Amino acid sequence: MMCADFIHLKAAVDTFGDLGIEYLHIDIMDGHYVPNFTLGIDYCRALRGYCAIPLDIHLMIEDVDKFGPEFAAIPNSLITFHPEVCYHPLRTIQAIRKAGARVGIAIDPALTLEAVKPLLPEVDLVCVMTVNPGYSGQRLIPQTLTKLQALAHYLHQQGYSIEIEVDGNVSWENIPAMVSAGAEVLVAGTSSIFDNRALLEDNIARMRQLFAVQSA
Numbered sequence: 001m002m003c004a005d006f007i008h009l010k011a012a013v014d015t016f017g018d019l020g021i022e023y024l025h026i027d028i029m030d031g032h033y034v035p036n037f038t039l040g041i042d043y044c045r046a047l048r049g050y051c052a053i054p055l056d057i058h059l060m061i062e063d064v065d066k067f068g069p070e071f072a073a074i075p076n077s078l079i080t081f082h083p084e085v086c087y088h089p090l091r092t093i094q095a096i097r098k099a100g101a102r103v104g105i106a107i108d109p110a111l112t113l114e115a116v117k118p119l120l121p122e123v124d125l126v127c128v129m130t131v132n133p134g135y136s137g138q139r140l141i142p143q144t145l146t147k148l149q150a151l152a153h154y155l156h157q158q159g160y161s162i163e164i165e166v167d168g169n170v171s172w173e174n175i176p177a178m179v180s181a182g183a184e185v186l187v188a189g190t191s192s193i194f195d196n197r198a199l200l201e202d203n204i205a206r207m208r209q210l211f212a213v214q215s216a
Helices: 006-018 041-050 064-072 089-098 113-122 143-158 175-181 200-215
Strands: 024-030 055-060 077-081 102-107 125-129 163-167 185-187
Touching (some): 006 041, 024 041, 041 055, 041 064, 055 102, 055 185, 064 077, 064 089, 077 089, 077 125, 089 113, 102 113, 113 143, 125 185, 143 163, 143 175
Parallel strands (some): 024 055, 055 077, 102 125, 125 163, 163 185
């Protein structure tokens, strides 16, 4: 949602609702964990007050233990955080879940799959970052697709029922490789769903067609 046209945000949200979009992905940045500021809890509350689409709230912040439960109290939300910022990420997961939300973890390009394996039995979603977090418009880091594929294989091997999300340069060109590697949730921005060369409705249809072809 950080890539949406804020002046015409209502129209975009209405379109998402009409076409059955599964999540609204909201990037929360604090200027510390990442060198950027975006959105906040009032933005999330406003969206929840207006529409019923589940909120996929991505906390790119340092103080998850303080703010995570506040965001988690917003109904029908999934809270994803970066576990390396927490002293005790399992406790953080428990606190978010206790506050009422589903829980996800995000894997930075430099964070290994091995480092997060102990957390996997406790989460609902894993977000593989395919760019460094903080800004839209970055190029894909190629080795992250190998990590995405390894994660999908590991989850299948262990029998875990966990959604696999990919975030970063989810472009028309990269979507096929991402879905083939195991991505199930696509965080789409300016390089696809908000591509202003076409209508939002047409971009949604194009993305779903690409996903269906690759996942068949």
